[in-house]
Structures are given as C-alpha cells and as structure tokens.
Amino acid sequence: MYTIKQAARLTGVPEASLRAWERRYAVVVPHRNASGYRVYDEAALAAVSAMRRLVEDGWSPAEAAVAVRDGTAPAAPIDEPAGRDIAGADLSGAAAYTQLFLSSALRLDTAGIEESLDGGFALGSFEHVVDSWLFPALTALGDAWARDEIDVAGEHAASNAVHRRLSAAFDAAGSRSRGASVVVGLPPGSQHDLGALAFSTALRRRGLDVLYLGADVPVTSWVTAARSRRARAAVLSVPTEEDRPEAVAVAARLLGQTPPPLVFAGGSAAAELALGVRSLDASITAAAEEVDECVHGGVV
Numbered sequence: 001m002y003t004i005k006q007a008a009r010l011t012g013v014p015e016a017s018l019r020a021w022e023r024r025y026a027v028v029v030p031h032r033n034a035s036g037y038r039v040y041d042e043a044a045l046a047a048v049s050a051m052r053r054l055v056e057d058g059w060s061p062a063e064a065a066v067a068v069r070d071g072t073a074p075a076a077p078i079d080e081p082a083g084r085d086i087a088g089a090d091l092s093g094a095a096a097y098t099q100l101f102l103s104s105a106l107r108l109d110t111a112g113i114e115e116s117l118d119g120g121f122a123l124g125s126f127e128h129v130v131d132s133w134l135f136p137a138l139t140a141l142g143d144a145w146a147r148d149e150i151d152v153a154g155e156h157a158a159s160n161a162v163h164r165r166l167s168a169a170f171d172a173a174g175s176r177s178r179g180a181s182v183v184v185g186l187p188p189g190s191q192h193d194l195g196a197l198a199f200s201t202a203l204r205r206r207g208l209d210v211l212y213l214g215a216d217v218p219v220t221s222w223v224t225a226a227r228s229r230r231a232r233a234a235v236l237s238v239p240t241e242e243d244r245p246e247a248v249a250v251a252a253r254l255l256g257q258t259p260p261p262l263v264f265a266g267g268s269a270a271a272e273l274a275l276g277v278r279s280l281d282a283s284i285t286a287a288a289e290e291v292d293e294c295v296h297g298g299v300v
Contacts, residue, residue, distance in 0.1 A: 002039060002040045002041075002045065003037065003038070003039060003040075004018055004019075004030075004037070004038045004039075004040070005281060005283070005286055006040075007030075007038075007040040007044070007045060007048065008283065008285055008286050008289075009131055009281075009282075009283035009285065009286060010045055010132075011045055011048045011049045011052060011128075012049075012052060012124055012125055012127060012128025012131065012132060012285060013048050013049075013051075013052050013285075014127075014285055014286070014289045015286065015289060016289060016293075018038075018048065021048070021051065021061070021065065022038075024061070025051075025061060025062060025065030026065070026069065027047055027048065027051050027064075027065045027068050027069060028040065028044040028047050028048055029044075030044055047068050047069075050064075050068050050073050051064045051065060051068050051073075052124075052125075052128075053124075054067060054068070054073060056124065056125060094120070094123055094132070094133050096119075097116045097119040097120040097123075097133070097137075098116075098120075098133070098136070098137045098140060100112055100115060100116040100119070101113060101116035101117070101120070101137050101141070101158065102137075102140060102141060102144060102150070104116060104158070105141060105144075105150050105154035105155060105157060105158040106144075106149070106150050106151075106154055107154075108151075108153060108154050108157060110157060110161070113157065113158050113161045114161060117161060117162065117165050120133050120134060120137065121134075121165065126169060126201065126202065126205060127202050127205070127284055127285040127288070128285070130198045130202070130284045131283050131284050131285055134162065134198070135195070135198075135284075138159070138162065138194065141155060141158055141159070142155070159194065162194055163193075163194060163197065166194065166197045166198050166201060167197065169201045170197060170200055170201040170204060170212065173201055173204035173205045174204065180208060180209065180232040180233070180295045180296060181208075181209045181210075181211060181229040181230060181231045181232060182203055182208050182209065182210050182211070182231060182232065182233045182234070182235060182291065182295065183210075183211045183213060183222070183225045183226050183229060183231045183233070183234045183235070183261075184196055184199065184200045184203070184210060184211070184212050184213065184234075184235045184237070185212065185213030185214055185215070185217040185222070185225075185235075185236070185237065186213075186214070186215045186216060186217060186236070186237045186238075186239075186243070187217065187219075187236060187238070187243055187246035187247040187249070187250045188216060188217065188218050188219060188246045188249075188250075189216055189242075189243070189246055190215060190216060190237070190238070190239065190240070190243040190246065190247075191215045191216060192215070192239040192240070193214055193215040193237065195237055195239060195266070195267055195284075196212070196214075196215075196235075196237035196266075196267075197212065197214075198284055199235070199237070199266060199284055199287060199288060200212040202284045202285065202287075202288035203235075203288050203291060203292070205288075206288055206289075206292045207292075208291075208292060208295065209229075211225060211229050211231070213225060217250075219246075219249055219250050219253050220253075222234065222250050222253065222254060223253050223254065223257065226254055226257065226261050227257065231261045232261060232262060232295045233261050233262040233263070233264060233291060233294065233295050234254050234261045234262070234263050234264070235263075235264045235265070235266060235280070235291060236250055236251060236263070236264070236265045236266070236267075236270070236273070236277075237265075237266055237267045237270075238265050238266070238267040238268070238269045238270040238273060239267045239268055239269065240268065240269050241269045243267075243269060244269055244273065247265065247270075247273055248273060248274050251263050251265070251273060251274045251276070251277045252274065255276050255277075260276075262278070262294055262295065263276060263277045263278070264277065264278045264279075264280050264287075264290075264291055264294075265277050265278070265279055265280065266279075266280035266281075266282075266287050268282075278290075278294070
C-alpha cells in the first residue's frame with residue numbers, strides 16, 4: 001500500500017489531482033489506514049496512471065474516468081525502442097532509453113545521448129519524466145562513473161546534454177506569474193544544479209514567477225535577489241552533505257530579513273536543515289505542489 005505522496009510520485013499525478021479525481025470522477029476509491037489517511041494499492045495506481053495517459057492524449061477527465069472505470073480504456077501504445085543491456089537481456093521502454101543514455105555516455109556518442117533524451121522526455125509529462133526516468137538515469141550515470149565504468153568525459157557530456165534540455169524546458173515554461181516570486185538556487189560552493197533547474201521548471205509550469213540563480217550563489221547574493229524580487233519564497237537545493245553548512249548560512253540570512261520569505265530546502269541532504277526551513281519531498285511533482293500551495297495559500 002502507498003501513501004498519497006508515494007502514489008503521486010509513482011504515477012506522476014499531483015496529490016491535488018488525485019484528490020480531485022477521487023472526489024469528482026471516482027476513478028479510484030483509496031483505502032484508509034488506521035490514522036485515516038488515504039492509501040493506494042497497485043490496482044489504484046494502475047487506474048490513475050491509465051487516466052493520466054488518456055488525459056495527456058487529449059481525453060477530457062470525465063471521459064477518461066468512465067473508460068478507466070468501465071475497463072474500456074485503450075492499452076498504452078507499444079512504440080518505444082527495444083534494446084539489450086550489457087548482459088544481453090532484452091530491454092524495452094524506459095529501460096531501453098536509460099541503457100542508450102549510459103552506453104552513449106560510455107562511447108562519448110553525443111548523437112546517442114540526444115536520442116536517449118528525445119525518447120525519455122517523450123514518456124509523459126515533464127514532471128513524470130523527471131521523477132520516474134531522468135533522475136534514476138542520472139543516478140545510474142553517477143554510479144557508473146563512481147565504478148570507473150564511464151569516464152568523467154562521458155559523464156560530463158551526458159550531464160551537460162541534460163542541462164541543455166532542462167534549460168530549454170525552463171525557457172519554454174515562460175514566466176506566467178500569478179503575483180508571487182520564488183527564488184531558487186544553490187548555496188556557495190555547490191555545483192550540482194540539475195535537480196534545482198528541473199524543480200524551477202516544474203514551478204514555472206505551475207505558473208509561479210521563478211528567478212533561477214543556479215549554482216554557487218554567495219550568501220549576500222541570495223539576500224539581494226530575494227529583496228529585489230520581493231520574493232514570497234526562497235528554495236535552496238542541498239544535493240550533498242558538504243553543502244549543508246553553507247545552506248544553513250544562507251537560510252539564516254534569509255530568515256533574518258524583515259519580513260522573511262518562506263524558506264524551503266530540497267535535495268538529498270536537505271532534511272531538517274535548520275529551524276524555520278521547510279524540507280521538500282524528493283519528488284519534483286510533490287515538492288513543486290507544496291511550494292505552490294504555501295506561496296498562494298497563505299501558509300505561514
């Protein structure tokens with residue numbers, strides 16, 4: 001059984017949409033645990049995933065819900081490439097794109113890297129692809145580099161290709177401000193910015209006015225940016241344990257402003273960063289939804 005946050009992460013459907021689909025369309029009827037919280041089984045996740053696919057294909061939510069409930073929803077198209085992994089096992093779908101991504105990085109094959117990204121980003125919505133395919137693929141890339149299976153040149157080539165894709169997605173999302181500004185970046189000395197850039201894109205896609213600062217941002221520059229944009233919130237990406245002390249320093253300066261912005265922290269080393277800092281879910285989808293709700297819902 002899965003909590004609503006886990007269900008959102010696994011299906012690529014925001015928690016708010018899960019609740020709305022349950023209330024309006026009865027596409028799923030989740031169980032309740034002993035504490036009264038929603039929990040979802042595998043069948044519910046499958047139903048939600050099928051409805052998401054139909055809606056992305058142009059169906060209205062009402063039509064999609066009827067098809068899912070009646071069992072008449074068309075099967076997902078099998079139009080993704082098949083391949084083989086290093087051991088020779090058959091691969092299909094997202095796994096094939098991941099294998100192409102890794103093998104192309106190994107060979108310094110930039111065309112292959114771009115092809116894998118073309119396929120991976122076509123697997124669903126931006127948020128779903130980032131959570132369920134891109135981040136796991138990047139983790140596999142880092143693990144292969146750590147095992148000396150992929151040279152640093154290949155790792156950099158693949159990471160830079162991803163950075164270009166995310167930058168293009170950020171630009172394409174535009175700046176559809178709904179009146180509140182959010183500043184996103186990394187603390188001084190921190191360089192691993194792919195997660196922060198993907199998160200900034202997800203925020204923009206939700207309509208927030210995002211100023212993305214990027215990597216290695218001095219403490220005083222964080223304060224300047226938040227002040228000049230009259231930011232309602234600031235989001236620190238904290239990808240490694242080594243980044244925590246500088247992130248704490250940034251948070252302290254931001255929270256010391258009058259009035260202070262809401263301060264969030266996301267990333268692998270962001271948990272319980274400092275008093276007054278809200279830790280974000282590892283899922284880009286869930287984290288963006290939480291910031292959006294806090295910024296526009298008046299959460300203090």
